[in-house]
Amino acid sequence: MSDILHRLPEFIGNHPFLSFGFIAVLVAVIAAEVGRLGRGYKALTPAGLTQLINKNNALLIDVSSIQDYEKGHIPGARHVAMSQFDPENKDLAKAKNLPVAIYCRTGQTSSTAAKRLKKAGFADVYTLDGGLRTWTEAQLPLVKGRSAS
Structure with a gap:
């Protein structure tokens, strides 16, 4: 040495x-x-997100465009366009102490949304690392259309 x-x-x-x-x-x-x-906030793999949803009943938010959301989204996800994303919204504010997972098509937009949630005082904020692309690469299920499951 x-x-x-x-x-x-x-x-x-x-x-x-x-x-x-x-x-x-x-x-x-x-x-x-x-x-x-x-x-x-923490970035999760598709397997980590699945565990968070199943064990902690996390609120799942898709901040993709409405066209991308309708092409396919994670079951149970709610769509909120990034242009309308407001962490102070009364419906969203109810989830301040619950785990909130955000994703978009690639993972870039969801990072911005996650930062805004943390700044607004949300306790447990997560993103899907790589976005919906990694979810589909892992061959996990998607739902098509407007309504969340």
């Missing part, structure tokens, strides 16, 4: 771009992890 530490300055001197690249990647990974821990 001490031999490695003695040769480290020589390696850095001989390979400055490789060394700086390693440091940049290390800083990026640390920043991403700190950001993930500080965001306040």
Whole structure:
């Protein structure tokens, strides 16, 4: 181990771009992890979301466009367009102390909605990591049409 530490300055001197690249990647990974821990909500896999729904009776919200929702959504999901998404809505505010899981088609829009819920004081907020795409890749069921199951 001490031999490695003695040769480290020589390696850095001989390979400055490789060394700086390693440091940049290390800083990026640390920043991403700190950001993930500080965001306040948890990302779930399709299996994790299924467990949350079955065991904790989570409120499931789809913030996709109405066209995407009608093409297929998770059974039991309620549609709320992102343009109309309001964490202070009286119906949604009733769920402040319940687990709330949000998803969209790709997972990008649902992250914004999850941040808004956490900021509004919701206790347990979750997103489906990768959105509905990961749900369908896991070959889990979808419901078509407007009405939630």
